[in-house]
Amino acid sequence: MAVNKELVVGEILDSIENYNFSERQAIKQIIKKYKITDWKIRGAIHALTFExxxxxxxxxxxxxxxxxxxxxxxxxxxTIKNLLRVGVYEIKFMDKVPAQITNEIVEITKQKFGKKKSKFVNALLKSIEKIGLGEIEDQLIESKRLSFKYFHPNWYIEYLEKLLDKESVIAFLEENNKIPQVYLRANTLKIQINKLIEILKNNSVDLEQDPNFPEIIKVIRSKKPVTRIKSYKKGLYYIQTKSSAVVTHVLDPQPNELILDICA
Known part of the structure; x- marks a missing residue:
């Protein structure tokens, strides 16, 4: 049975707000409900939800x-609000045909809530199709304009404006919007780093070994999510930011020392 990605993501967003689930809890629950096993579809749902x-x-x-x-x-x-959110994201921020997305969201709404609600959704999304993002930016005050443009809460923008000049605020927001680099940390208690690199390359992972911290691997690109590789399930490596991995080198733990990790 074909999976309707928009419907699934709408339900995930519902679960987050209704039950105070974390994003990952909600994704896991709804994916299980629809018995979605294809990792490509799961990955697309995960990415759409987080974006x-x-x-x-x-x-x-x-x-x-x-x-x-x-x-x-x-x-x-x-539920209608979350379907609208899915539709707006796909219309405005993805390379998709707006009319097709509108029709998809309208059809889901009609099936779940009837014709009257679907007419409201149809009219709203068709209006949104025609609106330029610049048009919205122009009618906002500066802090709200930055909030809208860089997708950060208005209170956070106002807080940054108290600490930094305008140029620095914008630079900070632009940097904060970048997709973080993925790093892996080899579990050297279970595998030698050279052997792990060989396994990852055999799984179509394009990578670089860190020149200063050899157990840290920078993922350039991967044919499939690194969490779907068997070596990950075996605990041969962890996904960890480079800054977190470097901590152990700075700490330099010695035999018989008791070290508490209380950051989480």
């Missing part, structure tokens, strides 16, 4: 801007 959450304040601003009464946003039924 919508990352851009949520901007997506919501687009929806509010398109409503006749901004305050009516709060009265939209949560």
């Amino acid at each position: 919508i959450i990352r851009k949520l304040n901007g997506i919501d601003e687009i929806i509010k801007y398109s409503l006749k009464d901004r305050s009516s946003f709060q009265r939209i039924k949560l």
Whole structure:
């Protein structure tokens, strides 16, 4: 049976808000509900969910801007609101045909809530299709404009503006929006680093070994998620930021020392 990605992600967003689940808990629960085993589909659902959450304040601003009464946003039924969020993200931030996305979201709404609600969703998304992001930016005050453009909460922008000049605030936000580099840390208690590198390359992972910290591997690209490789399930490596991995070198633990990790 074909999986409707928009429906699944809408339900994941519902679970996060209704039950206070973490993103990963909600994804795991809904993927299990629909018995999705294809890792490519699971990966697409995971990526779409996290990107919508990352851009949520901007997506919501687009929806509010398109409503006749901004305050009516709060009265939209949560499930419909989340379907709208999925639709807005795909229309505005993905290389997809807007009309096709609108039709998909409208059809889901019709099946779940009937024709009347689907007409509302159809009218709203068709309006959003025609709106340029610059048009929305232009009517916002500076802090809200930066919040909308860089997808950070307005309170956070105002906090940064108290600490930094405008140029530094923008530079900080741009850097913060970059996709973080993926690093792996070899579990040298279970495998030698050279052997692990060989295994990863055989699994179509393009990588670089860190010149200063040999157990740290920088992932350039991977044919499939590194969490789907058997070596990961065997505990031969961990996904860990380079800064976290470097801590052990700085700490330089010695035999018989008791070390507590209380960062989490």
